[in-house]
Amino acid sequence: MTDLLSDDEIESQLPDGWARDGDHITRTYEFDSYLEGVGFAGGAGGLAEEAFHHPTLTIEWCEVTVELTSHEEGGITGKDIDLAERLDELAD
Numbered sequence: 001m002t003d004l005l006s007d008d009e010i011e012s013q014l015p016d017g018w019a020r021d022g023d024h025i026t027r028t029y030e031f032d033s034y035l036e037g038v039g040f041a042g043g044a045g046g047l048a049e050e051a052f053h054h055p056t057l058t059i060e061w062c063e064v065t066v067e068l069t070s071h072e073e074g075g076i077t078g079k080d081i082d083l084a085e086r087l088d089e090l091a092d
Contacts, residue, residue, distance in 0.1 A: 002077040013081045024069040025080055029091050037064045043090050053079045
């Protein structure tokens, strides 16, 4: 089990481009084509499987929105921050 982060911890650790939405963190990535977005979503799925931490992914044309939360803990944990950082690396 992973501990929930405090509001201050979330604010200080939230990667650039990510926003807090209640008990979730979200980011929308924009790509030049639909297939680039789908490719990113596939890569994100691989990272999620490795981390055993599965985000909500929404694909809309050239955008992929990622929503992260730690369901088992009922909020935002270090697992969410870690996966957000890995997704940012994947998108670069």
